[in-house]
Amino acid sequence: MxxxxxxxGLAVAAISAIAIFIYAGCYNIGADAxxxxxxxxxxxxxxxxxxxxxxxxxxxPVDLSDPERRRRGAGNYDAMCAGCHLAPGVASTxxxxxxxxxxxxxxxxxxxxxxxxxxxxxHGIKMTAMPAWTKGGMQDSTIWxxxxxxxxxxxxxxxxxxxxxxxxxxxxxAGMHTDEGLAPSEPSKESVHKHHAH
Numbered sequence: 001m002x003x004x005x006x007x008x009g010l011a012v013a014a015i016s017a018i019a020i021f022i023y024a025g026c027y028n029i030g031a032d033a034x035x036x037x038x039x040x041x042x043x044x045x046x047x048x049x050x051x052x053x054x055x056x057x058x059x060x061p062v063d064l065s066d067p068e069r070r071r072r073g074a075g076n077y078d079a080m081c082a083g084c085h086l087a088p089g090v091a092s093t094x095x096x097x098x099x100x101x102x103x104x105x106x107x108x109x110x111x112x113x114x115x116x117x118x119x120x121x122x123h124g125i126k127m128t129a130m131p132a133w134t135k136g137g138m139q140d141s142t143i144w145x146x147x148x149x150x151x152x153x154x155x156x157x158x159x160x161x162x163x164x165x166x167x168x169x170x171x172x173x174a175g176m177h178t179d180e181g182l183a184p185s186e187p188s189k190e191s192v193h194k195h196h197a198h
Contacts, residue, residue: 077165
């Protein structure tokens with residue numbers, strides 16, 4: 001048999017098998033059903049390499065370790081990120097428990113390279129519930145404030161984190177708007193504490 005025809009037949013058979021698998025609904029897409037081990041490994045490798053390649057040339061601000069950057073980033077992190085990625089002293093949240101893949105606990109994980117964090121926040125990650133925050137109008141400078149906080153977060157105590165959030169400007173960044181074109185009101189400290197108590 002002609003090797004080229006054999007390879008072509010094999011390719012057609014493989015594509016047909018994949019199409020049948022997809023259209024038959026064999027794969028459980030529910031967030032409460034984990035990926036097959038091989039699928040998970042492939043997705044994790046794809047995600048890691050995709051972000052690494054694209055973040056490779058991102059210049060890091062010289063003032064990234066400035067405490068003022070961390071202070072500004074704390075309010076936004078507490079309002080927009082802690083529900084999924086947790087905060088010092090917070091073991092879990094309702095929304096995090098239902099997410100798959102489960103977001104990394106950024107209060108405990110060793111801080112990744114700043115450029116990787118910046119890229120993930122700016123562009124988001126498909127099919128992980130990680131949004132592209134620039135879609136909401138977040139500017140690069142505000143994203144770098146979040147990265148500055150993330151670099152220090154694993155070494156913070158719960159009290160240090162809460163003090164930093166309380167001293168911040170709250171959930172505030174350029175591009176915030178409502179249907180009326182005005183910045184939304186800040187959540188009360190009481191509501192934030194209740195949210196973290198779950």
